[in-house]
Amino acid sequence: MVLLLYDRKMKKRLLDRRRRAAGPLPPVGEILRGTVFVRRLRCGKATCHCAEGEGHEVTYLSVSLPGGRSEQISLPKSLVPMAKRWVRNYQRWHDVVERISAINREILRDERATKSRRLTRTGRRRRRAK
Ligand SMILES: [Zn+2]
DSSP states (O other): OOOOOOOOHHHHHHHHHHHHHHHHOOGGGGGGOSSEEEEEEEEOOTSSSGGGGSSSEEEEEEEEOOOOOEEEEEGGGGGGGHHHHHHHHHHHHHHHHHHHHHHHHHHHHHHHHHHHOOOHHHTTOOOOOO
């Protein structure tokens, strides 16, 4: 009986944690995996200030693809805020997916332990947990 209460409490706590972990999420349509970074480039014109100075700032979105490839898209200044927002949204989703996955692993372990205790109580042989 005590164990049963413990099992229920544990389960409720995990489910509460899972609910809290989800929280408010940005629209799934506005996510973008990748990183936004700035590179300085010289345009090659001998008369341009960049020939001597630091070079022009160019912002890119870079994303790694399967097979070790990566794709880069140069971004005009007007698109940088949106790209950054989408990347932040992706990170938020990613964090939530990881957090909920961790909680769900705990739920699986907890369920397994609960079932194993129930089997023990009903007198059946207890299986070893892996
Ligand atoms: Zn230049």
